[in-house]
Amino acid sequence: MSERLREKLNILADAAKYDVSCSSSGSDRKNTNKGVGNGHHSGICHTYTEDGRCVSLLKILLTNHCIFDCAYCVSRRSNDIERAAFTVDEVVELTMNFYRRNYIEGLFLSSGIFKNADFTMERLLRVVKKLRLEENYNGYIHLKTIPGASDELITEAGLYADRMSINLEMPTETGLKLLAPEKSHQDVIKPLGFVKNQIIQFKEEKKLIKSVPKFVPAGQSTQMVIGATPETDKEIMYTAANFYKSFSLKRVYYSGYIPISNDSRMPILGTQPPLLRENRLYQTDWLMRFYGFDVRELLNDANPHLDTDIDPKLSWALRNMQHFPVDINTADYQMILRVPGIGVGSAQKIVQARKFGKLYIHQLKKIGIAYNRAKHFITCADSPYQLKDFQSHEIKGFILAESQSKYLKTPSNQILLF
Amino acid sequence: MPNLFQHQLYKQSIQSMIYIFDGSLEGLLTAVFEWFERKPGLTKIVSKERYQPNVFSQSFEILTERTKADRVWQGLTKRLDKKWMRQVYCSYLSEKPELHQDIFDFCIYIFQHPAGAEKNYGNAQVLSLAQTARKVEREKHRMEAFIRFQKTADGLFYCGIDPDFNVIPLLVNHFRNRYADQQWIIYDIKRHYGIFYNLETVEEIEMDIDINLLKKSNQHLLDEQEVLYADLWKNYFKSTNIVARKNTKLHTQHVPKRYWKYLTEKL
Incomplete structure (x- = not known):
């Protein structure tokens, strides 16, 4: 019995791991009925795998049986792999026992599509209902919305889940059509829009009637596979920006494609996953969400790809030297935030601290800015007088000379000769 | 001058x-x-x-x-x-x-x-x-993440820790709110005190002996399913790793080695 459970867990955790969403934040669900579990506003990463990704949720598929044959997916119909399926009780037992030992922050439940969308969604719903209603479980639940499931089932699921997500899979419609002819972005857009509208509606009603239940309190997210199809960084990030805006998404995840088959439409087996590119895309994502950048400033027709040797913030600064140097003691917050080497925390400290007197280099260093990088772009009370204005390529040279990229030693797209 | x-x-x-x-x-x-x-x-x-x-x-x-x-x-x-x-x-x-x-x-x-x-x-x-x-x-946040309870034969969830700072007072609210329907103990081995939740309130406790449940000789003190779930968790931890993305530096940055002794998946 326990041997079979272990096998199932191995198979269905292995199949779920390519979904990179790990967040457990944004839900303020309380443990009201003296049951077990609650939401944590910023989420908790309980451990990290050896590849450095966080493990916050028990991330599993209900089953890896699937009627679809998407080329980028391990669980595709034509793939000759071991198949398994959990029973509802098995998932509930695992979740409760892991949660009670503080191994996890909650459950991430996805599934291959068996029979049809409604049948699958109904089964997922049964798991979350049992957790919430029978086990008094108030911990985090991230549930996949199954494209094509009925509105009633999705609405009901939203009453029990904290977050729901559907993956775009490929950044463009053409990319998706190439690898998964049975699917289209429209399948994703419809339920994303439906859930978004439901969230708004429930919030409105809650303003009037306090007893209206929570509906997907931690919002929605999606994921795109990067590097399986030949999109530019610009195409990827424009799609992301558009989805952030249209569907008020909490997160877009970028998952570097890890070759899993010899399909001639995609990178061959053994190709290194595009980790550096993935990193640059996340940096761009952060600049859009927390640093007030518009995606068109970072990526446009003149610059359709992100630089690999420097991060996108530095890259923007070097292209726009007319905005610099920024005077730390007078510039507004938005501009200080744009200085390479200054993050959100430091920028906030700077604007508060300077009300008490001019800031000097030693104070900026103590506040925690990356001074060696920022010094090329700022002036403060005791900045050394500079005779020469350096060109952007010179500054880039200085910064690269004294920084060590963690990626330089293992260039991901370079094949070794020997 | x-x-x-x-x-x-x-x-x-x-x-x-x-x-x-x-x-x-x-x-x-x-x-x-x-x-x-x-x-x-x-x-x-x-x-x-x-x-x-x-x-x-x-x-x-x-x-x-x-x-x-x-x-x-x-x-x-x-x-x-x-x-x-x-x-x-x-x-x-x-x-x-x-x-x-x-x-x-x-x-x-x-x-x-x-x-x-x-x-x-x-x-x-x-x-x-x-x-x-x-x-x-x-x-404090690390403790919220890295504490791993072990269920004892009498249904109590126990974990011993030795945090860098004296963070136990900061942990009370989180664990009381979260695990309201199970008895638990979090014990600071270095500072010789801990907190015990008795299903109603959290009280400070001192214990004479260090009950190291991780020792093989103490396994009779554990709940009969404890070994099974610890083992399933280790399996899960292995299965969810993507070998092609191995990044040990990042891994140890997030989970510094001094905490490994708490972690079921690292034992």
Whole structure:
């Protein structure tokens, strides 16, 4: 019995791991009925795998049986792999026992599509209902919305889940059509829009009637596979920006494609996953969400790809030297935030601290800015007088000379000769 | 020109007053009260156990008084918001001796300046408290993440820890709210005290023996399903890893090796 459970867990955790969403934040669900579990506003990463990704949720598929044959997916119909399926009780037992030992922050439940969308969604719903209603479980639940499931089932699921997500899979419609002819972005857009509208509606009603239940309190997210199809960084990030805006998404995840088959439409087996590119895309994502950048400033027709040797913030600064140097003691917050080497925390400290007197280099260093990088772009009370204005390529040279990229030693797209 | 730093040292050692307190937060706050009573100028504060007599300075032993400490705390509460009050408390929990001085100086600074002075991150004490509190909060957050309960044969969930800072007082709320329907103990092995939740309240406890449940010889104390779930968890941890993305540096950055001894998946 326990041997079979272990096998199932191995198979269905292995199949779920390519979904990179790990967040457990944004839900303020309380443990009201003296049951077990609650939401944590910023989420908790309980451990990290050896590849450095966080493990916050028990991330599993209900089953890896699937009627679809998407080329980028391990669980595709034509793939000759071991198949398994959990029973509802098995998932509930695992979740409760892991949660009670503080191994996890909650459950991430996805599934291959068996029979049809409604049948699958109904089964997922049964798991979350049992957790919430029978086990008094108030911990985090991230549930996949199954494209094509009925509105009633999705609405009901939203009453029990904290977050729901559907993956775009490929950044463009053409990319998706190439690898998964049975699917289209429209399948994703419809339920994303439906859930978004439901969230708004429930919030409105809650303003009037306090007893209206929570509906997907931690919002929605999606994921795109990067590097399986030949999109530019610009195409990827424009799609992301558009989805952030249209569907008020909490997160877009970028998952570097890890070759899993010899399909001639995609990178061959053994190709290194595009980790550096993935990193640059996340940096761009952060600049859009927390640093007030518009995606068109970072990526446009003149610059359709992100630089690999420097991060996108530095890259923007070097292209726009007319905005610099920024005077730390007078510039507004938005501009200080744009200085390479200054993050959100430091920028906030700077604007508060300077009300008490001019800031000097030693104070900026103590506040925690990356001074060696920022010094090329700022002036403060005791900045050394500079005779020469350096060109952007010179500054880039200085910064690269004294920084060590963690990626330089293992260039991901370079094949070794020997 | 005399070295400015040396000059400062000279000045301190000749003129300064040393306050000796018992090491408690109340003692520290009482010291602030006493300082405002006497205004002795530049004052060093040091706990009894770290005090070394110094011929150049006068010393004064602080007798901890609840009422005086309360008045200082109330005074701070009027000037600082909740977030800052917590940062003061967290800095104290860091148990770093140099923070005693910083907290002491910070309190005096706050009382001597108009409201809002805590936003002056150019001030060394303000920054020191903010940065130390951050470290303490990080350690607290790590405990919320890395604590791994083991279910004992009598249905109790137990975990022993030895955090860098004294964070147990900060953990009470989180674990009481989350695990409201199970009895649990979190025990600080290094500081010899812990907290026990009895389904109603959380109480402080001290145990004579260190019950190291991880030892093979103690397995009879465990719930019969404990080994199964610990094992399933280890399996899950392995299965969810993507070998092609191996990144040991990032892994140890997030889970520093000193915490591995807690982690079921790392044993």
